[in-house]
Amino acid sequence: MDLLKDLWGFMRVRKKYWLLPIILTLLLFGGLIIFTSGTAIAPFIYTIF
Numbered sequence: 001m002d003l004l005k006d007l008w009g010f011m012r013v014r015k016k017y018w019l020l021p022i023i024l025t026l027l028l029f030g031g032l033i034i035f036t037s038g039t040a041i042a043p044f045i046y047t048i049f
Contacts, residue, residue, distance in 0.1 A: 007023070
C-alpha cells in the first residue's frame with residue numbers, strides 16, 4: 001500500500017493524472033492473469049495476449 005500512496009502523491013504533485021488509466025489497466029490485467037492461472041479458463045485468457 002505504501003507504493004500506491006507514493007505513486008498517488010507523485011501523480012498529484014506533478015499533475016500526471018494521465019498515468020492513472022495506464023496503471024489501472026496494468027493492475028487489472030496482472031490480477032486477471034494471476035487469479036486465472038490455476039483454472040480451466042487460463043488457456044483462453046492466454047490466447048488474448
